Amino acid sequence: AAGVIQSPRHLIKEKRETATLKCYPIPRHDTVYWYQQGPGQDPQFLISFYEKMQSDKGSIPDRFSAQQFSDYHSELNMSSLELGDSALYFCASSSPGTGDYQETQYFGPGTRLLVL
Amino acid sequence: AQTVTQSQPEMSVQEAETVTLSCTYDTSESDYYLFWYKQPPSRQMILVIRQEAYKQQNATENRFSVNFQKAAKSFSLKISDSQLGDAAMYFCASLNTGFQKLVFGTGTRLLVSP
Numbered sequence: 182a183a184g185v186i187q188s189p190r191h192l193i194k195e196k197r198e199t200a201t202l203k204c205y206p207i208p209r210h211d212t213v214y215w216y217q218q219g220p221g222q223d224p225q226f227l228i229s230f231y232e233k234m235q236s237d238k239g240s241i242p243d244r245f246s247a248q249q250f251s252d253y254h255s256e257l258n259m260s261s262l263e264l265g266d267s268a269l270y271f272c273a274s275s276s277p278g279t280g281d282y283q284e285t286q287y288f289g290p291g292t293r294l295l296v297l
Numbered sequence: 298a299q300t301v302t303q304s305q306p307e308m309s310v311q312e313a314e315t316v317t318l319s320c321t322y323d324t325s326e327s328d329y330y331l332f333w334y335k336q337p338p339s340r341q342m343i344l345v346i347r348q349e350a351y352k353q354q355n356a357t358e359n360r361f362s363v364n365f366q367k368a369a370k371s372f373s374l375k376i377s378d379s380q381l382g383d384a385a386m387y388f389c390a391s392l393n394t395g396f397q398k399l400v401f402g403t404g405t406r407l408l409v410s411p
Contacts (some may be wrong), residue, residue: 185338198337212396223388225344226398237398275396282390284330288342 183207185289187272193295194262202257202292204272212236213255214286215247216271224271230255262296269293299324299374301391303402310379317364320376320389328394331365334394336404337385345387348372366367370392376407 182293186205194200206213212231216224230249242245244262251254259266270293273286300323310316322331333345348356348365355363360377376383387404 214398216399223401223403224399229396229398231396236396239398271342284394284396285332285344285347286392287344290341
């Protein structure tokens with residue numbers, strides 16, 4: 182079965198640079214979520230989109246922005262990168278379906294961002 | 298606000314044995330979901346099992362089962378016939394209905410010895 186695709190898988194940036202992370206949800210999934218997981222920590226919610234509209238916002242810095250496009254893929258844009266932004270960034274998607282899959286978030290493999 | 302608490306930072310089990318990971322949660326919502334995710338060294342987040350709060354029957358997935366105690370707000374994961382491949386960090390998570398965010402516990406690292 183198709184899974185969530187994230188690119189790139191690894192990214193190394195210098196401080197104050199910008200980064201763009203991409204997420205391609207499972208086909209027919211219309212809701213996308215972004216999470217940040219620091220070393221030794223649990224994932225923290227950043228932002229979500231439903232049908233191309235922002236649906237919820239967590240502890241996302243103002244330096245970060247995101248959007249969902251007409252094909253449902255999403256991009257997380259990160260500017261003025263700081264050392265503390267080094268983390269694993271997950272994208273997850275969920276389906277509007279019913280039954281066992283309802284509201285279940287499936288995660289991509291993550292993008293490992295290292296800021297030097 | 299939702300909170301999820303995992304009080305066991307690390308658990309150990311021998312192959313073929315059974316282990317139970319604990320999780321408690323708090324939410325003001327009446328309709329919600331609970332999940333266990335597994336994160337192996339590759340750091341992929343893998344869904345293990347899902348429980349709908351309105352269902353009294355405990356969810357099972359092969360060797361994985363949960364003990365859902367709604368009144369006590371407890372959601373433990375039982376792994377039967379443990380295998381070396383079960384070694385991972387296990388996160389308990391809750392989600393209020395309406396396509397909202399997952400709130401995770403701090404995780405329990407499971408060690409499996411031969």
